Amino acid sequence: MGQKVKLIDVSKCIGCRACQVACKQWNELPAVKTINRGTHQNPPDLDPNTYTLIRFDEVSDGNGSLKWLMRKDGCMHCTDAACVMSCPSPGALTHSETGAVVYNRSLCIGCKNCVITCPFNIPRFDAAKEKPYKCTLCYDRISEGQVPACVKTCPTGTLTFGDRGKMVMKAYARAEKLGNGTTVYGDKFVSGTHVMYVLDNKTSDYAALPENPKVPLAVKAWKSILKPLVTVGIVGGIGAALLHYFTVGPKTVEKFDDKEGGE
Amino acid sequence: MSGKYIQASTAAERVIHWVLAISCLLLVISGLGFMFHDLSFIARFFGGHYAMKMVHEYLGIVFGISLLFSLFTWSDAAKFNSDDAAWISVGGGYLKKDVEIPEVGRYNAGQKLFFVFLILFGGLVFATGLAMWFPFALPKELVRWAYPLHVLSLLALVPFIVVHIYLGSIGAPGGIQAMTIGYVAREWAKKHHPGWVKEVDGQS
Numbered sequence: 001m002g003q004k005v006k007l008i009d010v011s012k013c014i015g016c017r018a019c020q021v022a023c024k025q026w027n028e029l030p031a032v033k034t035i036n037r038g039t040h041q042n043p044p045d046l047d048p049n050t051y052t053l054i055r056f057d058e059v060s061d062g063n064g065s066l067k068w069l070m071r072k073d074g075c076m077h078c079t080d081a082a083c084v085m086s087c088p089s090p091g092a093l094t095h096s097e098t099g100a101v102v103y104n105r106s107l108c109i110g111c112k113n114c115v116i117t118c119p120f121n122i123p124r125f126d127a128a129k130e131k132p133y134k135c136t137l138c139y140d141r142i143s144e145g146q147v148p149a150c151v152k153t154c155p156t157g158t159l160t161f162g163d164r165g166k167m168v169m170k171a172y173a174r175a176e177k178l179g180n181g182t183t184v185y186g187d188k189f190v191s192g193t194h195v196m197y198v199l200d201n202k203t204s205d206y207a208a209l210p211e212n213p214k215v216p217l218a219v220k221a222w223k224s225i226l227k228p229l230v231t232v233g234i235v236g237g238i239g240a241a242l243l244h245y246f247t248v249g250p251k252t253v254e255k256f257d258d259k260e261g262g263e
Numbered sequence: 264m265s266g267k268y269i270q271a272s273t274a275a276e277r278v279i280h281w282v283l284a285i286s287c288l289l290l291v292i293s294g295l296g297f298m299f300h301d302l303s304f305i306a307r308f309f310g311g312h313y314a315m316k317m318v319h320e321y322l323g324i325v326f327g328i329s330l331l332f333s334l335f336t337w338s339d340a341a342k343f344n345s346d347d348a349a350w351i352s353v354g355g356g357y358l359k360k361d362v363e364i365p366e367v368g369r370y371n372a373g374q375k376l377f378f379v380f381l382i383l384f385g386g387l388v389f390a391t392g393l394a395m396w397f398p399f400a401l402p403k404e405l406v407r408w409a410y411p412l413h414v415l416s417l418l419a420l421v422p423f424i425v426v427h428i429y430l431g432s433i434g435a436p437g438g439i440q441a442m443t444i445g446y447v448a449r450e451w452a453k454k455h456h457p458g459w460v461k462e463v464d465g466q467s
Contacts, residue, residue, distance in 0.1 A: 086410065088297035089312040109313040116398050116406045125399070222411035226418060227298055233418050237425035241434065244357070251357055251435045253454040 003164035004098040004194065005186075006137065006148060007171055008072050011178055011200040012158040015040060015054055015070040019150035019159060023052045026138065026149035046073065048126035051135040052150060059205045071206045072150070072159070075122045075135040076186065077101045077194035082215045083114035083123060085223050099164070099194045100137035108132070119190070119213040137194065167196065174198045189213050269452050269463055271441035279336055280442050283329040286322050287385075287424070293319045294417065320396055327389040334382055340369055341379065347372035357430075368458040373430075377423045388416035 017040075024031065029049045034042050041056045052074035061067045077100045084101060087093040092107040093114060103123075110130040115123045123132040138148035146152070151159040160167070168187055175182040175198055185203060186196030190213060203211045272280070293315050296305030309315035346365040350372040356364040370378075394401055394409035431439055437451040452460045 088316075090300045090303045107312075109316045111316060111395075112398050113395075113410070116403055117410075216407050218407040218411050222414055226411055226414040229418055230295075230298070230414060230421065233421045234425070237422045241425055241429035245429070245433060248358060248360070250433055251430075251455070253437060253448075253451050 001097050001142075004100070004137075004142065004161065005164045005167035006077075006151060006159060006161045006195045007167045007198070008195065009158050009160070009171075009174055009198040010069070010071050011174075011182070011198060012156045013054070013070040013072065014156055014158075015056065015068075016155065017054050018153045018155060019072055020050070020052055020054060022149040022153035023135070024050070026141070027051065046122065046124050048124050048129070048133040051075070051133065055207055057205060057207050059201065067201065067205075069201055069205060071197070071199075071209065073208060075101060075137070075195065076120050076190075076213075077135075077137055078119075078215075079191035079193070080215050081190070082117040082119055082219050085215065086113040086117040086219055087111075088113065096137075096139055096142070098137075098142055100139055100142065101134075101194075102136050102139045103132075103134055105131055105133075117216055117219050119210060119216060121208065164192075164194070171196055171198050185209075190215060267449055268446040269449055269460065270445060271447045271452075272445045274445065276336055277442055277445060279329055279332045282325065283333055286326040286329060290319060290322055290326055291417065291421070291424070293322075298414070320392075323389065323392045323396075326385070330382070330385045330389065333378075337370075337378055338382075341375045343372070343375055344368070347375065351376075357434075366458040367456050368462065369456060371456070373426075377427055380419060380423050384416040384419040388413055388420070391416065 023029070029051070032043055032047070032049055034044070037044060039056055041054065043050055043053070046053050052072060055071045055073050057069040057071070059067050059069060079095075079099060081093070081095070081101050084093045084095065088111055089107055089109045092104050092109070094102055094104070096102045108131050110125075110132070112125055112132065115125050115132050123134040125132045138146070138150075141148060147161040148159075151161040160170070162170075168184075171184040171187075175184050178198070178200055180200065181202070182198060182200045183203065184196065185199050186193040199206065203209055292305060293309055296302050296309070296315060297312075297319070303312070306312045306315045309318050346367070349365040350367065353362050353364060355371055355373050356362050391409040391413040394406050395413065398406040398409075426434075431442070435455065437448060438455065441447050449460065
């Protein structure tokens with residue numbers, strides 16, 4: 001099927017949050033009662049029932065006026081995914097053939113490693129169900145040739161979905177057209193994400209969006225250095241003990257007779 | 264039992280040793296089942312990965328408690344003395360036959376070193392394990408380092424555990440009785456721990 005990317009062109013987003021609703025509908029997630037906190041950002045954060053969320057940020061435009069930024073937040077579907085690397089249960093977090101990070105709740109053991117290691121702070125732990133939840137890039141739709149539910153519903157063309165190469169080119173063409181410091185986000189780190197942005201403001205203007213996300217150093221030390229050394233330690237240790245036994249030999253007591261006792 | 268045999272351990276010491284040993288081994292085996300997906304067949308013996316997680320967590324508590332008991336039980340006997348450096352420099356007489364070995368007391372320098380490593384890295388593996396079990400109680404950056412430190416502790420302990428099992432069984436025949444029936448043959452003790460035999464005879 002090839003690598004697929006969901007492109008989020010925030011310059012076209014009107015903050016209607018239809019994607020949020022479509023996500024809930026497709027994934028059969030219940031609505032949550034919230035309160036008016038003086039912002040359109042609602043619910044306030046991602047949670048086990050909310051895989052995607054429009055974040056609203058207010059930044060000064062430098063001329064005494066305000067810019068209202070809208071960004072759809074959710075799983076970035078990293079190629080080098082810290083969550084997949086740190087998952088101890090085979091099959092619970094895997095890459096699909098399109099590169100999406102798919103979560104299988106029936107194989108998940110609720111260890112919380114993915115919640116801790118994700119550089120984008122995406123998976124949220126449901127304490128009641130003792131499992132984390134996140135976007136699967138609508139694996140069940142994509143595998144049937146459909147686009148993700150959020151893309152299907154987006155009325156402005158902010159969300160588009162397609163082959164990775166084409167989407168990267170589309171993102172750069174759009175960034176060039178907009179100019180004014182518009183950037184493409186998602187192709188330069190963790191070997192590329194399968195959700196990308198066209199950002200028409202500085203990355204740092206968007207709350208909760210890391211400027212230089214990477215697989216945490218601790219995870220690399222854990223999986224790339226220490227894990228192979230454990231194999232060396234165990235195999236080497238047992239090998240050395242056996243080698244000792246068959247070369248130098250065990251340390252025995254001469255003229256030792258258990259029945260007769262000593263001299 | 265007094266003439267031909269010497270008491271090497273009390274019943275309490277043996278219980279602590281085996282609770283620590285069995286919990287430790289099961290933790291290592293289940294831990295390997297988590298870390299290496301190629302070894303996921305290990306999970307079958309524990310009833311699947313979820314059950315293995317539960318076993319790993321609660322057995323960790325058993326390990327931690329028995330480690331604490333070990334600390335109080337053996338910390339005096341594991342104090343290093345002047346002969347220990349010399350013992351280590353000749354490899355305890357295990358690497359070559361017929362070398363001059365300094366007089367060994369109740370525990371040799373290798374056993375003492377194992378004890379120190381067990382307390383330090385056993386403590387670290389317990390603390391980092393708790394952090395992994397309850398990650399939301401601590402800052403994320405800190406918990407991220409708990410994973411590699413957990414494996415580092417394993418790495419520090421595994422060679423000692425392998426050597427300990429080897430020398431406690433086929434590597435030095437006659438010694439395992441110290442932790443089974445609690446008595447070792449006097450002749451065996453004279454060869455491996457002459458200073459200890461003198462100490463015991465001096466007391467009686």
